[in-house]
Amino acid sequence: xxAWSQHDLHPHxxxxxxxxxxxxxxxxxxxxxxxVHKGFxxxxxxxxxxxxxxxxxxxxxxxxxxxDDAKQLEWEKRPDFEEHKGDPTQLFYDRGxxxxxxxxxxxxxxx
Numbered sequence: 001x002x003a004w005s006q007h008d009l010h011p012h013x014x015x016x017x018x019x020x021x022x023x024x025x026x027x028x029x030x031x032x033x034x035x036v037h038k039g040f041x042x043x044x045x046x047x048x049x050x051x052x053x054x055x056x057x058x059x060x061x062x063x064x065x066x067x068d069d070a071k072q073l074e075w076e077k078r079p080d081f082e083e084h085k086g087d088p089t090q091l092f093y094d095r096g097x098x099x100x101x102x103x104x105x106x107x108x109x110x111x
Contacts, residue, residue, distance in 0.1 A: 002053070002056075003055070003056075004053070004055070006029065006031065008056045009026060009029045009034055009056065009061065010029060011025075011026050011027060011029065012025050012026065013025060013026045013056075013059070013060060013061055014059065014060045015036055015048070015060070015061045016060055016061065016062050016063065017063050017065060017066050017067040017070055018062065018063060018064060018065055018066055019067055021041070021066075021067035022041070023036060023041050023042065023063070023067060023070060024036040024037060024039050024040075024041060024042060025037075026061065027045075030047075030078060032049060032050060033047045033048055033049045033050060033078060034047070034048055034050075034061075035047055035048075035078070036048060041067065042071065045076065046070075046073075046075045046076065047075050047076070047077065048063070048070075049075075052064055052065060052070070
């Protein structure tokens with residue numbers, strides 16, 4: 001169980017990778033993820049799932065991955081875990097969020 005909750009996350013909180021790179025700041029908070037707007041580090045807006053958070057401190061969110069790993073993940077669309085319940089189309093959009101994707105021929109059981 002993490003030592004933080006969704007209530008600890010708020011807009012303008014800085015987001016850092018495990019290798020201490022500043023990835024930006026939180027723009028919006030959702031029940032399953034938070035949005036980091038495109039900027040210097042990310043070429044597109046990114047929806048970071050809560051599962052990627054290692055720690056939340058008073059002034060920052062620390063992710064459990066390096067900056068390069070975060071940049072490579074396909075987090076341009078917000079995951080919709082509550083609504084799709086196995087919908088293959090939504091699973092396609094959830095790639096990069098650790099959701100199993102039956103259409104990913106290289107790794108269909110990725111979770």
